[in-house]
Amino acid sequence: MKTSLLEGPSAALAxxxxxxxxxxxxxxxxxATVAPFHLNRSEIPHGGIYATMLDTTMGYAGAYTGDPDQRRMTLTLSLNISYLSRPKGTRLIAVGRRIxxxxxxFFTDGRLTDETGELIATAQGTFRVRS
Structure with a gap:
């Protein structure tokens, strides 16, 4: 994956x-590195953190143009998440793919793992390119 066109985080992601x-x-x-403010009452990251990461990465998977002057914005139409495990490590890694x-x-798949390879959640989404 390329890193030359990476965008800085939105206010929410930051x-x-x-x-x-x-x-x-x-x-x-x-x-994201797991921090105390990510944790729920069970002392594991809240599912909403997983959902935010998966939603974001899958939307961006369909937004790439290769040109920083031609930004493509997307809107989530549907998002389905399966929570499978909890992290064994401390770094959450979400990868989204346009399928x-x-x-x-467009349609996407997403996977959330940690740095140990533990599969934490999977997702499927439908997105619309905003005009």
């Missing part, structure tokens, strides 16, 4: 400590 670490045609990667669709609507 607040959560989530950063883009890879982006190319049809694929994006975001990462089909057309010029305006």
């Amino acid at each position: 607040h959560l400590g989530i950063e883009m670490t890879g982006w190319d045609h049809g694929v994006a990667r975001f990462e 089909g669709g057309g010029a305006k609507t």
Whole structure:
């Protein structure tokens, strides 16, 4: 994955400590180090953190243009997440891939792991390119 066109985080992502670490045609990667403010009552990251990371990375997977002057914005139409495990490590890694669709609507798959390779969650999404 390319790193030359990485974007800085939005205000929401910066607040959560989530950063883009890879982006190319049809694929994006975001990462975050688990922090105390990510944890729920069970002392594991809240599922909403996983959902935010997966939603973001899958939307970006369909937004790559290869040209920083031609930004493509996307809107989530549907998001389905399966929570499978909890992290064994301390770094969350979300990878989203565009798997089909057309010029305006596209479909994605996402996987959230940690640095040990533990599969934490998977997701599928449908997104629309904003005009």
